Amino acid sequence: MFKEIFTLEVINNLSKNTLVEHIDIQFTEIGDDYLKGTMPVDKRTHQPLGLLHGGASVALAETLGSVAATMTLNPEEQYCVGLDINANHIKSAREGTVEGTARPLHVGKKTQVWEIKITNEQKELVCVSRITLAVLDRKK
Template identity: 50%
Template sequence: MNKNDILEKCNAISKNTLMSTLNIEYVDVGEDYLVAKMPVNSRVHQPMGLLHGGASVALAESVGSAASMLFVDLQEYEVRGIEISANHLKSKREGTVFATARMIHKGNKLHLWEIKITNEDNQLISLCKLTNMILPKRK
């Protein structure tokens, strides 16, 4: 499957989900990474007018889980996020953030991802770590 087909598939399975509610869009993919973007506006603000940490975590888990799905046979297996941590390092009021998930460990049952959320100037906003469990599909 080529790059555009992968991105199209990732965006298609996100319709009518939290990802579409937050306007998350998958925009780039490579051999060991997946990138998504999310607009920063009042829909993802906390009461002080800044990007909500929970929205950042939702973006991170979305891109990390979708990235794991690229590495498993979805006819046989399912991906479940089992742990996520986030350090929010810089605030953001408006514009766009980009989340890049890169594989740290690819096991048969666990995937570990580092997700860097950056602004348009590639400044680090949040640094996240996500562990996904790979489970056999229930029959």
């Protein structure tokens, strides 16, 4: 499903000097139909009560969904941009690491829809998110 040019090294290097690097999101696994990544739960991703900020969970979800969608395309011809994202926050987290897994629900010629499940270190569901992306052609 994913283009072979996309390796963990390549996609992790794309994050240099971005929000992704700032909050230490790391891409960790590319499967046949999924992309996994982790994010620390620490002062960079906390809200004032010391819990994982919902926006940080959405940042992880959008990162995984957008990158996974892009990995299905020829990057010289097309790219993806987010149209809509939602998130349901199921369980709080105060420390450790969360892991997100993005899986496709729809991979079309003009749109893609991905579901991202975020779990804590005990594999408990912390957040479930869905992102819809537009597939755009690069101008030649």
